[in-house]
Amino acid sequence: MQKLTRSLLRWYEKKGRRLPWRISPYDLKTGIKPDPYKVWVSEIMLQQTTVSTVIPYFNQFIEEWCNVAQLSKADQNEIISFWAGLGYYSRARNILRSAKEIMDKYQGEIPEEKDKLKSLPGIGEYTASAIRSIGFQKSDITIDGNIERIITRLFRIETPIRFSKKIIQKKAKLIFPKNRTGDFCQGLMDLANIICKPRKPICTECPISSFCESFKEGETDSIPVKVPKKPKPIRKGFVYFVKNNDNKILMERRPDEGLLGGLLAFPSSDWLENEPDLVFPIDAEWSQPFDKIMHEFTHFKLELKVVVGMAGKFHIKKSTYEVFDLHSLDESQLPTLMRKVLRKGKKLANQKI
DNA sequence: AAATCGGGGTC
DNA sequence: GACCCAGATTT
Structure with missing residues (x-):
């Protein structure tokens, strides 16, 4: 295991966030297993949505529908009304459709296989990897927008993120560990949220700044390179x-x-x-x-x-x-x-x- | 590759 | 205001 990986995991153990769907690294070590259902629900809600926005919705959702079987029996309007205010409402319909499909095809057990996960509505490359690494403790490399930002800074990638996905993937392979992949992934997310923020990263408190080429070159403000956006009509x-x-x-x-x-x-x-x-x-x-x-x-x-x-x-x-x-x-x-x-x-x- | 699909936190 | 958030799906 690399030094960077060890530093990040140690930081995650000390400073990582406690979140309702998360098993802490300490509890994981005692053998407590994550609940793939909770990981799935959280990952759907977290798509393009901040943690603080999701938390109250997540807690209430789990209270209302505590497993796949219960969720699969819910009424569509009920789920959509629940989702109101959270945004991206196709997620609400998709999570219900997925629950029904999981009951029909997989006897109510969320599948571990990547292709089966990705075939469920609302689950793409990222979410399938996240469910596998965080929920099933598999070694899948899991890259979201946060981790893309960290990697572009670490390796001083000077092309906009949308044009450098392949390079980011290659660099990710260099730092992701085979063991504790879920912890590492969640540690990166926490680092992105607390330290390696989009603007004004707090590099003085970063556990991996010594490995960061952008930090070395004083370019953490200009990387990742952003592309101008079209004005909204x-x-x-x-x-x-x-x-x-x-x-x-x-x-x-x-x-x-x-x-x-x-x-x-x-x-x-x-x-x-x-x-x-x-x-x-x-x-x-x-x-x-x-x-x-x-x-x-x-x-x-x-x-x-x-x-x-x-x-x-x-x-x-x-x-x-x-x-x-x-x-x-x-x-x-x-x-x-x-x-x-x-x-x-x-x-x-x-x-x- | 670009458009569609919400809403809110943060600086 | 601008930017971005544990993205997926369609065009």
Whole structure:
């Protein structure tokens, strides 16, 4: 084993984070085994999502569905509502689909084989490796965005990460140990989070700075090299907050595919780069669209004008509409955009009375 | 290789 | 504001 590897593992034992899905290196040594189910759930939630955001969702998820069998029996809308606020909602549908497939094909046991893992929906190269190394204590080299940053700095790779995946893979082979691969991997993640941060890494406290070529050359600020990003276009539209005499409101479940797929939403127009025409979804007394809601997605900004409608009785035009009681609607089952709409809509509706 | 798919923490 | 986070999947 290399010096770098030993230094990192020792640092991980001392400074590593305690996380709900993680078995500490001490407990691992006593023979306590990780729960592959928890590792799987955590890895799905952690895709492009920070640890601090995931922790409360993870704890509640495990409380609700403590194993594959239980999860497989859950209702899709239940899982999606649970996932609301976490983002990337295809993960919610995929984790349920995977649970069912694991019941059918593998008798409820999460498979260890890489190709079987990767064939499950929502599990790609990284997640399969992570489940194997962390959950099953296999020797898979596991590389995520954090570890890519560490490796490019360690080996002073001066090409942007998206063009240097092959080199990163080769360098990773040089430092990943055959034993305690999961600990090493998680140690790198913790190092990336605590020390080797995207900006202003704390190299004075880094256990492997003596092996770091970027540190040696004073280039930790310029590596990894970042590529300029495209500006986000702005899309516009209307969102309709329609309230009834007995405090019922009109909502809609979005189709599974696409943005906010499967989530509960307020009815809205299309979202286009040119503001669409204002067409009301239902007969009501409509306000002027003065108030705006701003929201930012991964690849566009959204400006929604809120239109409040007061209806006597609902005459439903579309079958996808669902009527909810305003006061018993739990905003926790809404995506963040629709939470904003709910708050604004409530305020505006109150002003009108 | 680029686009799609959320939301929030951090500096 | 810009950047990025234990990425996967489709185009």
